[in-house]
Amino acid sequence: MFKVNVTLMKKCRINFWTIIIFSVYTFGCNSTEEIDPIIEDPKDQNDDKEEEVVAIPLKELFKDYFPIGAAITPQHADLATIHGEALVKHFNSVTAENVMKPESLQRNKGVYTWEGADRIVQFAKNNNLQVRGHTLTWHSQSPDWMFYDENGELLSREVASAQLEEHITTVMSRYKGDVYAWDVVNEAMSDWDPNGEIIYREDSPWYKIFGPSYIDSAFVFAHRADPEAKLFYNDYNSIFSWKRNKIYDLVKRLKDNNIPIDGVGLQGHWMIETSEQDIRTTLDLFRGLGVEIQITELDLPVYLSSNEEGSMVYTETFSQRQKQTYSMIFQVLLDYKDVITGVTFWGIGDDASWLDQPGRKAFPFLLDENLQPKPAYFEVQKLLN
Ligand code: XIL
Numbered sequence: 001m002f003k004v005n006v007t008l009m010k011k012c013r014i015n016f017w018t019i020i021i022f023s024v025y026t027f028g029c030n031s032t033e034e035i036d037p038i039i040e041d042p043k044d045q046n047d048d049k050e051e052e053v054v055a056i057p058l059k060e061l062f063k064d065y066f067p068i069g070a071a072i073t074p075q076h077a078d079l080a081t082i083h084g085e086a087l088v089k090h091f092n093s094v095t096a097e098n099v100m101k102p103e104s105l106q107r108n109k110g111v112y113t114w115e116g117a118d119r120i121v122q123f124a125k126n127n128n129l130q131v132r133g134h135t136l137t138w139h140s141q142s143p144d145w146m147f148y149d150e151n152g153e154l155l156s157r158e159v160a161s162a163q164l165e166e167h168i169t170t171v172m173s174r175y176k177g178d179v180y181a182w183d184v185v186n187e188a189m190s191d192w193d194p195n196g197e198i199i200y201r202e203d204s205p206w207y208k209i210f211g212p213s214y215i216d217s218a219f220v221f222a223h224r225a226d227p228e229a230k231l232f233y234n235d236y237n238s239i240f241s242w243k244r245n246k247i248y249d250l251v252k253r254l255k256d257n258n259i260p261i262d263g264v265g266l267q268g269h270w271m272i273e274t275s276e277q278d279i280r281t282t283l284d285l286f287r288g289l290g291v292e293i294q295i296t297e298l299d300l301p302v303y304l305s306s307n308e309e310g311s312m313v314y315t316e317t318f319s320q321r322q323k324q325t326y327s328m329i330f331q332v333l334l335d336y337k338d339v340i341t342g343v344t345f346w347g348i349g350d351d352a353s354w355l356d357q358p359g360r361k362a363f364p365f366l367l368d369e370n371l372q373p374k375p376a377y378f379e380v381q382k383l384l385n
Helices: 006-012 016-026 042-052 082-090 115-126 157-174 205-210 213-225 241-256 276-287 316-335 375-384
Strands: 068-072 093-096 130-137 179-186 230-235 263-266 292-298 340-345
Touching: 068 082, 068 130, 093 115, 093 340, 115 130, 130 157, 130 213, 130 292, 130 340, 157 179, 157 205, 157 213, 179 213, 205 213, 213 230, 213 241, 230 241, 230 292, 241 276, 276 292, 276 316, 316 375
Parallel strands: 068 093, 068 340, 093 130, 130 179, 179 230, 230 263, 263 292, 292 340
Antiparallel strands: none
């Protein structure tokens, strides 16, 4: 019950018998300032503390900053699942990961499939979640009939434009008042090109039919369909100078021409070594245009590069990396709360991510495989205290 600590006794300048007597009352010397009590490793103490901290739901943490969202499947839109439970606990916004894309809603011309999208919207309405719509005009996950005739030839501008307008109008009208924002055009800009000459994604069938003007048309159609909806241009790699400048020029051109665009979606498929300066410079740039900014598809895989060996286990190394980078990212986002109007993760928790590969899980979120807060979550929480 009582351990004799010789060093402690010496430090306190008291002899053995004195300590026996006084221990009855005090269980030892109280001058803790000078003395390290016997055992504990400071690291263990910190770990203990971390476990004791109660996680504050994400939507509470960020309530004075921005809505916080997750990309979901219709199966997640169910309170009887751990996903549904996590959604209502942590999030106040959702996006359909796939079921509002053109190939999901209108795989065959004129035949709409609403079931999955309706289910998400209904779940969101029942549980006070906003819905971000994704996406109306994209070169990918869009049916061939939007671009090609029965002989495989590109459609005329007139036909393609009428079909695009019909699609946008039908989809946005159905969810008018329920979907507050739409990614009207997704990924229209070209990626890195050595000479920096290629502005638009020229192999997109939209571009092949129209040149860049399909972007303008899509925003006009969208505004006509739902004048209240917030309209976004959304893209990835958007924090790198070689791409953000192209996006900047596009958005500026649209605004200068009075094309109704409200904001830019930075997808936010970021990396452990993503540069803080790149994010800040990008946010400054778009803030200067007077548009809203949303982080629309945030995820942060644990690997340093695609060459790093895959793992199915979430290691301490991964945890440390993610704590640091997530903390940096959210510190930056908090600093830009005046222009950031939403932050959406591209999933809910580490159980499922579009980045997972056989033998190589991405573990890209703040919630783990059981949808419980990870150490990175607590690190982010610290920023708000
Ligand atoms: C991804 C989905 O997460 C996957 O399930 C699907 O197989 C492919 O598309 N940029 C986007 C998203 O705008 O629509 C993509 O979503 C991820 C990259």
